[in-house]
Amino acid sequence: MSVLGELWDRVTGTQPVPSVWIIAITGVVALAVVVNSSTWHVARNAITIAHEGGHALVSLLTGRKLDGIRLHSDTSGVTYSSGRRNGPGIVLTTLAGYVSPPLLGALAAWLLAAHHVTAELWLLLALLAATFLAIRNAYGALAVLATAAAVCAVSLLTSAVVQAVFSYGTAWFLLLGGVRPVAELHRERSRPVRRGRPGRTDADQLARLTGMPGGIWVLVFGILAVAALALGVKLLIPTALHIPHPHLPNAGS
16 A cells, blocks of 8 residues: 555656756757658657547547557558547547647646656556557557557656656657648648548548538647647746746645
8 A cells, every 4th residue: 555655646746857958958859850751750650649549539538439549650540439420529539639649748748847747657658558458450559569668667767857858858749749740731631633532631521520621620730739839838948947837836846
C-alpha cells in the first residue's frame, strides 16, 4: 500500500522546472524534427498515433462502437467504428483526428506549466495503453509499443532532468507537429489531378456529412491547431522564464 501511495504522490506531485535554455532548446529541436522531411517521416508516426487515438476516443464517447485502429509504415492510419452514418457522433469522431495532437500538446503544456512533469508522462502512457488495445495490425502494435517503451523508460529509469527535457520536447512536438499535417492536407486537396474527384480525407468526409465544403474543414483544423500552439506557447514561455502563470496555482519544487 505504501508503494502505491508513493507512486500516487509521485504522479500527482510537482517536479523542478528546467532552466530557460533547456526549454528553449527542446522547442528548437522539436521544430527541426517537424520541419525536416527525413526526421518528420519517422516522427510523424507519433502524430498518427495521436490522430487515430483521437478518432477512437471520441467514437467511444459519442456512443459508437470502436472496431479497431490500423497504423501503416507510410505513417498513415485508419480508425474503424460502427454506428449511425450521420449525426453528431460520426461528425465529432471524424473531426477529432486532426485536432487531437495539438490539443494533447496543449494539455501537456498545461501540466508542465503546473510543474506536473511525471503526470504528463503517465498521461501519455495511459493514452498509449488504451490505443494499443484498439490496434488491429502488427505494424501498428509495434509502433505503439515502441513509443510506449520509450516513454516508460524515460519515466522509470532516468533522472528528473532527463524526464523534464523529454516532457517539454514531447509537448513542443505535439504542438508543432499538429500544424504540419493540416498544411499537408491542404496541399493534397489542392493538387490539380485530384480536383473534382471524391476524396477520402477527413475534410472530405466531413464535407459529405455536413454539406460544408472540405476547404472550410481544413481551415477549422488549421485554426484549432494554431490556437492550441499559441496556448501552448503562452503556457510554456512563462514557465521557462519562471514567471507564475495567472491561471495556474503556484507549484513548488
